Structure formats: structure tokens, C-alpha cells
Amino acid sequence: MANPSKQKGTAWESLIVGYLREHHNDRTHRNVQMGRLDIGDIAGYYLHALEAKAEKEIKLPSYVAQANREAVNAGQPFGCAVVKRRMKGVADGYVVRDVTTDVRLMNRLRDMEEALKSVYADLWRDIDAKHREAA
Template sequence: MGSKDIGDVAGYYLHAAELKAEQKITLPEYIRQANREAINAGEPFACAVVKRRNGNVKDGYVVRDVATDVRLMNRLRDMEEALQNHAPEDYAELDRVHREAA
């Protein structure tokens, strides 16, 4: 989409996702591109989804810069605290489900 590219895939919650499957992996460029696309898309977070060479997509990597990861973790913490305060039973159930899935 040129200078106003908004990422390669829709539906990666709250993210502009840049998908990569290349022989040579250049993380800094992927992250710069994803960060630009997040701004264009109006999404708060950006990531690069990088397929492992000769591997399955499910064994690839999701990569973001540290600043983005800190903002994401702060948001997760704040939202969990809000849910704990306003709906502790719902929080406990969701926490259990997600811990079991790990």
C-alpha cells in the first residue's frame, strides 16, 4: 500500500502485524516497518511475525521492540487490575483458563 501501508494482516488484536518469511532475517527493519504501519493503521502496538526458515509458521516468532513490549505489558497489568477490582470472579476464571492453556 505504499507510504500508508497498514500491515500485512488484519485481526491481530490491537496490532499492526508485518509478516516476514525471508532467507535473511533483519529484525530492526521489520520492527521499523511494523511501527510505521501501526501509526498508519491507528493501532497502539506493532509486531513482526517471522517465519523460521524451513519451518512451520506456528514455530515462528512474534517480535516487537522493548518500548512496545513495555507499553503492552503495562496495558495488560492495568486491565487485569481493573478486572480484578470490578469483577473478581470473572478475573479468577479467566486467569485459571489462561494458566491452563500455557
């Protein structure tokens, strides 16, 4: 691979995949590029199409628009960009989405939690405690 920008992008994607495999889903993987019907750079982040970006100049509007288009192509309800923070590792990168997408995600989370709590209150409390400890 002779293109340094492509190498940098591939390395960033690989780092994200490794992080997500360890902390989220061990089946996370890089996607094959699909041209105009691209489905995002990374699959396996629950309910999302991920667009990975490691560029010197950060262009959030185009990243978010691209992630949203690719989420539709991938059949996922949410898209987001995972943007490399200069001189930092994956855990310090940025996950970026527009407010509309974030509100849709939070509404889904709220509705699902309320449904779980109404049917399995003890299970909901256990899960809630686990995630509060992790924060």
C-alpha cells in the same frame, strides 16, 4: 505471480491468517497494500498491525521499524513482525517487537487486569485459570 520472493511472502501471510483465524480471531485477513501509508500485512490480531516476513536473511531492526510505522498508519497501538522460522510452521515462527512496545503492551495488560480484578474478581479468576491451563 512470477516473483518467487513475493509468492513466498504471500504464502507466509496466508498461513499466518489461517492460524490466527483458528486460534485468535476468525475475521483475521490480509490487507491491501497502501504504499507509503501501508497499514501492515495482516489485520485482526488484537490491537496490532502485523508485518509478515519470510526471508532467508532476517533483519529484525527494519522489520520492527516497519511494523511500528504501519501500526501508526493503521490506528493500532502496537506493531510487530511475524517472522518465518526456516523449515518450521506458523506456530514456530517468531513474533518480534522492540522493548519499548513490549513494555507498553505489558503495562496495558497489567492495568486492564487490575481493573477487571477490582470490579469482577470471580470473572478475573476464571479467565486467569483458563489462560494458565493453556500455557
